[in-house]
Amino acid sequence: MFNICYYNQNDSDVLMPGNENEVIKFLFNNRENLDLSHIGKIEKIEIPKKNKLIEINCVEEIEKNSSSDSSKKADVFLNSHGISIKENGSKLYNKLY
Numbered sequence: 001m002f003n004i005c006y007y008n009q010n011d012s013d014v015l016m017p018g019n020e021n022e023v024i025k026f027l028f029n030n031r032e033n034l035d036l037s038h039i040g041k042i043e044k045i046e047i048p049k050k051n052k053l054i055e056i057n058c059v060e061e062i063e064k065n066s067s068s069d070s071s072k073k074a075d076v077f078l079n080s081h082g083i084s085i086k087e088n089g090s091k092l093y094n095k096l097y
Helices: 020-029 060-065
Strands: 002-006 045-049 052-055 076-078 081-087
Touching (some): 020 045, 020 076, 020 081
Antiparallel strands (some): 002 081
16 A cells, blocks of 8 residues: 655655555556546656656656656656655655545
8 A cells, every 4th residue: 555645845855765666657557547636637647857757658668767866856746746655654744635
């Protein structure tokens, strides 16, 4: 089980190893069937890499563009909303209820 945290630009960085790519793949593969609170239907998935956003159009692009850059605050952008993916049990600094 994973939690999704929404980040504001001024939030402090959180270092987190994990399975972000697997969650992003799940979101990509199931985007037609998901309607997420605060985001709605997933129209666009982007991954931050080297200070720019890479739009994901196929699953292979997820691994190709994934980044372990600890300075990024969001693991993925869904419909232009920055999302940090946390494993269940992780300390959540900015959880939106």
